[in-house]
Amino acid sequence: MTITQLYYVLAVAEHQNFTKAAEKCFVTQPTLSMQIQKLEDELDIQIFDRSKKPIELTEVGKKIVTQARNIVNESYRIQDIVDQQKGFIGGEFKLGIIPTIMPTLLPMFLKTFIKKHPKVKLKIEELTTEEIMSRIKEGHLDAAIAATPLEDENIKERPLYYEPFVSYIPKNHRLYGQKTIATTDLEIDDMLLLEDGHCFRDGVINLCKIFKNHVDDKFQLESGSIETLIKLSNEGLGMTLLPYLHTLDINEKEKNNLHYFNEPPPAREVSLIYHKSELKMQIIEALQDVIAGIVRGAIAFQDVKIISPLPK
Amino acid sequence: MTITQLYYVLAVAEHQNFTKAAEKCFVTQPTLSMQIQKLEDELDIQIFDRSKKPIELTEVGKKIVTQARNIVNESYRIQDIVDQQKGFIGGEFKLGIIPTIMPTLLPMFLKTFIKKHPKVKLKIEELTTEEIMSRIKEGHLDAAIAATPLEDENIKERPLYYEPFVSYIPKNHRLYGQKTIATTDLEIDDMLLLEDGHCFRDGVINLCKIFKNHVDDKFQLESGSIETLIKLSNEGLGMTLLPYLHTLDINEKEKNNLHYFNEPPPAREVSLIYHKSELKMQIIEALQDVIAGIVRGAIAFQDVKIISPLPK
């Protein structure tokens, strides 16, 4: 049994197709077939049910794949140990970022990070929290930036900053006259929300629920981006909540519609998250350093009330 | 990088000698040298410091060995999954037993187990708790029978039975007249103990300490076996404590010297212990079944007071 064989098994299990898996492994299909057959022979058990189309894992196959993923990931750690020893910070690094953080945070730290660590090939993807979590567990993502706490024992979190919620209230709104907003003022019914799947949406709903036990889950208007929310709000369709960093780059006129919360303002915790196996910790720590350094200047809130990002 | 290479590294790390390691791996010494060199080249780092005699691990080498042990052990688990699927209970199984349990328990279950599971090649070794724990962690022992709780997060425990302590008191002893003994009657000073390293010794000391804060650690007489303790006690050199199962095969005359404790009697918890990675669980469970079945008839105590086997 070799690590390569296990790696091939993982590829086939993932793509449910020998040919595609072979491409991903940069070998030809017969090579893959042979190696997997050899492993099956050695263990004297079928890992794949080739009669099904597309190909399926057998029951044992599933268990073997789980264990194989373990072994392959643990094997990467050897290189990791060596890198750590050499103080080498480089290689490919796949980072996920949730949509409501991506456009504001990424431009703030990306240049600095690339300049400081030119040997790291960052591959950044915009993904929802749910996608991020499953990809981290599968090893397809090295780390991610998301709202926390996630309450998942396989995922570790390192808080980067606390980002308060800011009310965006158009002129005709019943709350427009108030200088500051209390969380008790919020009514989910006249609140514009992001589409399902965004954890910021869930955060807002949780915030409204704190003082109302029951919330109708029929919302009139939902949008895929915060920019659209602002425009809809400008049209008088309701108020909305924005993450603080988003309020920094809206235009002067719209800034008048911003209403801050009473102390302590509700906020989301934004963290760098990664698999509990702590692979590529050097890069993760480098990222944390750079982001923490950048954000320190932009966000200075201390006393905040953290709102859970999880749908409940 | 291959699992074989990692296995070779482990062998050399363990034997501190290429030639011996090669023998254990059933390959020639050049094979081993080459493979390890290749791994070192690939990682571009020295794992062994060959200038030292005997050969030593470098600092990174130590980390790599730890991780390599992980990977190699995890790789065994694949075969384990297959065995489990096939319902196969067999193969080599290394079991450790502490000296104070070995002579009484082993004869009780060994025959039954071999008969029930003829494909398991049991290799049984008498070892102290300390030796057992380190060997389980290194993967040189699949399981062991010892007094628990051990409070070690790498080791899991499955209690088999609770074995009360019984006083063995010779005729001239101050406590001989008492029908039952209370733990408060015990005085460490007139107690015969096993040599250092036996956890039963530590259990007895802990028991005596429960009512006396301070105990002199100068004991006059110590012995390596419980049989010797009984003989020394017969000579009037003091009383001693025996594990219950030991009292079953002493002669009639000596049985008169046995004095049982008041309810609840102090007892030791005897468990099947194994590494948290749960390798070879089928065999471990088979062992547990057999032993539990046998012991159920011999030990019927319920309300006992468990004494820690750890030196404190």
Next chain:
DNA sequence: TTGTGTGATAGTCATTTTTAATCAATTTAG
């Protein structure tokens, strides 16, 4: 039927792994 997509098989070749034999450097014993 004829493609199309899929995985298995056969034959070949380069590479890798292993081995036996040998060497060089140390350490140990007399």
Next chain:
DNA sequence: CTAAATTGATTAAAAATGACTATCACACAA
């Protein structure tokens, strides 16, 4: 101090392994 023994590295030849190309066999769809 010299001789013998031990230890790991080196070399060259053999065995094995892994991967490739080409091709086959089967299932399914147009």
